[in-house]
Amino acid sequence: MQQETKSRDTKGDIHRAALELFSSQGYEKTSLREIAEQVGITKASLYYHYSSKQDLLKAIIGTFFDDLYAMFQRVDTVPWSPEAERELLAAYLDVVITHRATGPTVLRDIAAVLAAFGDDLGELIERSRRFQLWLAGPDPSPRDRVIATAAVEVVGAVFSAGLEPAQLSDAEFHQTLLEAATAVLTGRRNVPS
Known part of the structure; x- marks a missing residue:
């Protein structure tokens, strides 16, 4: 045997x-x-x-950043529409929820993350800004851009505050965050329905 x-x-x-x-x-x-x-x-x-410890940090956070970067690249190929907006917001949430354990490390030790990733982090931040601009819709006003940024920050605020209710499944958590971010986006003026 x-x-x-x-x-x-x-x-x-x-x-x-x-x-x-x-x-x-x-x-x-x-x-x-x-x-x-x-x-x-x-x-x-x-x-x-x-x-090294920095090599370990890069391996852990690097997969999160790689997944975010891949998601943000979709902004360059997907024209804005209400359906595409919901699809890309959902894809963003998929990445954030998948890597939710990484978030506190990134937020707590930003200096270590900056040292480990340097210019790559700058590129990721630029991609994030382009995602927020895309979420603002076609021909966005400054107000629309603020609202789109706030919609993305809703997600970050939940994770940075540690408000990840154990009573919600991943699917319920995803749906709740998607509804919250979408509700914030309804305040834009220059977006076709």
Whole structure:
């Protein structure tokens, strides 16, 4: 009888432990030794996967940024319409909800994130601004642009405030945030129905 071996997702375990520690005590105050201990591996084993704490941070947050960047690229190829607006808002929420554990780390240790990503972060911010401008609709007024920015910030505010109700499933959470962002967007004046 052949014994079944269970494959361990060591990188996934490292990511989860690092995010938990970075979120609770901060990037600077978290050591690789603490991460290794929480995972149940040696520090040498951790170094096998990541050469430094910054390398680990880049791996964790990099997937979030890559997914955001891919979503933001759609703005360049999808003409604005009410249907497309809802579709891209939903895609944005998919990324944010998928990577919700990453958010507190980004917000808490922005200096570490800036050091790790530098110019790439600038490009991501520019893409985010283009997404907000696209959400403002065709020929937006300054007021429309403020409203579109506020709609995106509704999502960020929920995560930065830690208002992720455990009573809601991911689907309900997604739908609630989509409704909130869409409700904010209804205040625009120059958008065709």
